[in-house]
Amino acid sequence: MRTLLECYKILEEYPNGMTKDQFYRVARINKQHAKYLLDSGLVPCINTGKKTRKYHIATHDVITYLCDREDNPEKYKVPTGFYIGKSGCSKRHPDKPAAEIIRFNFTEPEKTGLYTLWEKLTVGYDDLLTTPVVSELTGYSAQSIQRWCNQKILVGFKIRGTLTIPRLAVVEFMSGDRATAIVRKSQRHLDLLRTYAQDCHEGAMTITY
Structure with missing residues (x-):
C-alpha cells in the first residue's frame, strides 16, 4: 500500500x-x-x-x-490485445487472440543498473525480511518465495520457525538472470522490467506472439 x-x-x-x-x-x-x-x-x-x-x-x-x-x-489494465501490432509485430485476427511473450536481454552494465534499482527499491527495509514483505516487494506469492528458498535459488533460513530472507539476497536474485528469465512473471515484476528496459538498449525487451 x-x-x-x-x-x-x-x-x-x-x-x-x-x-x-x-x-x-x-x-x-x-x-x-x-x-x-x-x-x-x-x-x-x-x-x-x-x-x-x-x-x-x-x-x-x-x-x-x-x-x-x-x-x-x-x-x-490495458485491453486484451493492446500490444498486438506494436513494436513492429504484425496484427493478428481478432478471433485469434495471441499469447504475448516478453523476453528481456540486458547487457552487463544494464544488469548492474538493475541491481542498483532493486537496491533503491529496498532502501528503508530491514536487513532480514519475512516472506510477506518479500511478496509485497516482488509481487510473487509466498508459495513461490518458499519454493525458491527450498530449491536454494533464493537464500533463506528459518529463525524461530519463521522463514527469513536477507534483503541483499532478494536484490541479487531479482536483478539476476534467473528472475529475469521467469516465464510467468508477477505483474509488479513485469511492469518494473518493462519500465527499466525503456532506458536500455533497443533489444533489451522483445515482444513476440
Missing part, C-alpha cells in the same frame, strides 16, 4: 505536475501503457498538442491513480 510519506515525496519532487515520461517512471509502467491511460482519460491530463511534452499531468491526479490502482487494478 502506498504510504502518505511516498505521496508527499512525489508531490515534493513534482510540485508543478509531470510529463508522460515522468509519469510512466513514477507509476512503474511502460510508455504505451501510460499513453493509454492518458488518452483514455483514466488519468486526467492536458493534451498540449505539441510533438514533445505533449501531456501535462497534475501530480495530485497521479497520486489519485496510484492509490486507486492498488484497490482496483483491473480498472487500469
Whole structure:
C-alpha cells in the first residue's frame, strides 16, 4: 500500500505536475501503457498538442491513480490485445487472440543498473525480511518465495520457525538472470522490467506472439 510519506515525496519532487515520461517512471509502467491511460482519460491530463511534452499531468491526479490502482487494478489494465501490432509485430485476427511473450536481454552494465534499482527499491527495509514483505516487494506469492528458498535459488533460513530472507539476497536474485528469465512473471515484476528496459538498449525487451 502506498504510504502518505511516498505521496508527499512525489508531490515534493513534482510540485508543478509531470510529463508522460515522468509519469510512466513514477507509476512503474511502460510508455504505451501510460499513453493509454492518458488518452483514455483514466488519468486526467492536458493534451498540449505539441510533438514533445505533449501531456501535462497534475501530480495530485497521479497520486489519485496510484492509490486507486492498488484497490482496483483491473480498472487500469490495458485491453486484451493492446500490444498486438506494436513494436513492429504484425496484427493478428481478432478471433485469434495471441499469447504475448516478453523476453528481456540486458547487457552487463544494464544488469548492474538493475541491481542498483532493486537496491533503491529496498532502501528503508530491514536487513532480514519475512516472506510477506518479500511478496509485497516482488509481487510473487509466498508459495513461490518458499519454493525458491527450498530449491536454494533464493537464500533463506528459518529463525524461530519463521522463514527469513536477507534483503541483499532478494536484490541479487531479482536483478539476476534467473528472475529475469521467469516465464510467468508477477505483474509488479513485469511492469518494473518493462519500465527499466525503456532506458536500455533497443533489444533489451522483445515482444513476440
